[in-house]
Amino acid sequence: xxxxxxxxxxxxxxxxxxxxxxxxxxxxxxxxxxxxxxxxxxxxxxxxxxxxxxxxxxxxxxxxxxxxxxxxxxxxxxxxxxxxxxxxxxxxxxxxxxxxxxxxxxxxxxxxxxxxxxxxxxxxxxxxxxxxxxxxxxxxxxxxxxxxxxxxxxxxxxxxxxxxxxxxxxxxxxxxxxxxxxxxxxxxxxxxxxxxxxxxxxxxxxxxxxxxxxxxxxxxxxxxxxxxxxxxxxxxxxxxxxxxxxxxxxxxxxxxxxxxxxxxxxxxxxxxxxxxxxxx
Numbered sequence: 001x002x003x004x005x006x007x008x009x010x011x012x013x014x015x016x017x018x019x020x021x022x023x024x025x026x027x028x029x030x031x032x033x034x035x036x037x038x039x040x041x042x043x044x045x046x047x048x049x050x051x052x053x054x055x056x057x058x059x060x061x062x063x064x065x066x067x068x069x070x071x072x073x074x075x076x077x078x079x080x081x082x083x084x085x086x087x088x089x090x091x092x093x094x095x096x097x098x099x100x101x102x103x104x105x106x107x108x109x110x111x112x113x114x115x116x117x118x119x120x121x122x123x124x125x126x127x128x129x130x131x132x133x134x135x136x137x138x139x140x141x142x143x144x145x146x147x148x149x150x151x152x153x154x155x156x157x158x159x160x161x162x163x164x165x166x167x168x169x170x171x172x173x174x175x176x177x178x179x180x181x182x183x184x185x186x187x188x189x190x191x192x193x194x195x196x197x198x199x200x201x202x203x204x205x206x207x208x209x210x211x212x213x214x215x216x217x218x219x220x221x222x223x224x225x226x227x228x229x230x231x232x233x234x235x236x237x238x239x240x241x242x243x244x245x246x247x248x249x250x251x252x253x254x255x256x257x258x259x260x261x262x263x264x265x266x267x268x269x270x271x272x273x274x275x276x277x278x279x280x
Contacts, residue, residue, distance in 0.1 A: 003029045004157060009066030011059045011081065013039040013048055016103055017072035019136040023165040025051055027138070038062045060088045063098075063119075068157065071102045071112075075277045078104060082115040095119050099154050100126045101144075105180055106278030109147045109173060125149045127158050130176050130184045130274075131165075140166030141183040145173045181271030189266055194219060 008030050010017040021037065024030050032052025038059045039045050045055040056062065062069060063085055073081050098119075102112050112126050127150055131142040142162045146155055155170065162168035171179060194215045201211030226233055241248040254260070 003160065004034070004068075006030075006067035006157070007034050007036065007065065008161075009062035009069040010035070010037040010072055011062050011069060012072035012074075012077075013037040013045045013055070014072060015133060016131065016135075017070060018047060019133050019140070020070060020072075020103075020131065020161075020165065021048065021053065022051055023135050023138060023140075024161055025053070027164045029161055029164050036062050036066050059085055063089060064092070067097070068099045068101060071100060071104060073104070075104045075107050078107060078111075078115055082118075085116075086118045089119060091119075095124075098125070099150070099157070100124055101158060102126065102128050103131055104128075104278075105130065105184065106177065106274040106276065108278055109145070111278060113147060123147075123149050125151070125154055127154070128173060128176060129158075129162065130180045131162065132184050132187050134187055135165040138165055140168075141186075142166065142168045143171045143176055143179040143183065144168065145171060145176065177274040178267075178271045180274040181267040181269075184274070185267075185270040189263065190219060 008021070008024065010021055013021075017037065021035055025032050025035065033054075035048075035051070035053035036056065037045055037048045037053055038056045038061060040057060042055060042057045048055050059081060071078070071081075100112070100116065104112075107128070109126055109128050112128065113124060116124055116126070125147070127144055127146045129142055129144040132140055134140045135142070140162070142165070144155075144158060144162065146158075159168055159170070194212065197215035197218070198208065198211040201214060202208055206214070222236075225231075225236060229236070237251070241251060
């Protein structure tokens with residue numbers, strides 16, 4: 001039995017939408033029959049149909065026939081998408097109860113309200129989120145915030161969905177761009193670290209696939225240790241570094257290579273870029 005009765009819509013059926021939708025279906029939060037997805041090229045939505053979801057090339061169908069609607073288009077597509085919906089939308093008494101959930105990087109609640117004001121004159125219920133693609137394996141990290149019309153039960157439903165796919169936390173909107181730099185973009189940074197660790201292993205004679213497996217498992221284990229012990233990462237690092245041992249000389253090389261500063265800079269630049277995207 002599904003945990004939510006509402007029909008869930010996705011305007012845009014790309015990787016982030018699929019990570020969310022497929023995770024909700026696999027986790028039993030909704031049934032496949034409750035999900036409807038739209039995209040400009042119906043042939044690109046075949047993986048959704050394989051899950052049992054309904055697909056369409058008409059965004060208005062999603063708007064009209066679902067209750068919780070995820071906006072999953074690219075930020076620069078938001079304007080044309082909203083204009084298309086405005087042209088075809090037929091006002092309904094159900095519009096006021098619909099809940100919109102945005103995954104658009106950098107796009108503020110105010111901007112979303114402005115773009116979709118034509119749907120409900122008294123104001124829409126909109127939740128802004130920033131998820132990441134690790135949702136596809138149930139280990140996502142998502143932050144979210146709602147506008148003034150969002151009710152407590154709306155937040156509870158969105159939290160249920162997002163938290164079932166990993167970790168979900170409500171934060172002030174002013175914090176979302178910064179969280180984007182850590183959680184939204186972070187998987188790409190971590191994949192780069194995994195690849196580099198694996199390259200180091202290959203250089204030392206470890207077979208490629210084994211090196212990747214070791215590197216990924218090492219990061220997974222270290223991450224779990226941080227979360228489950230509650231210890232500061234610096235304390236855990238010191239526990240690994242024996243005096244005069246192999247680890248401390250490796251840590252010294254990381255410091256010489258400015259790994260720490262480079263990661264801080266990456267988060268800063270990604271956060272700034274997230275804010276810029278919403279202004280275009």
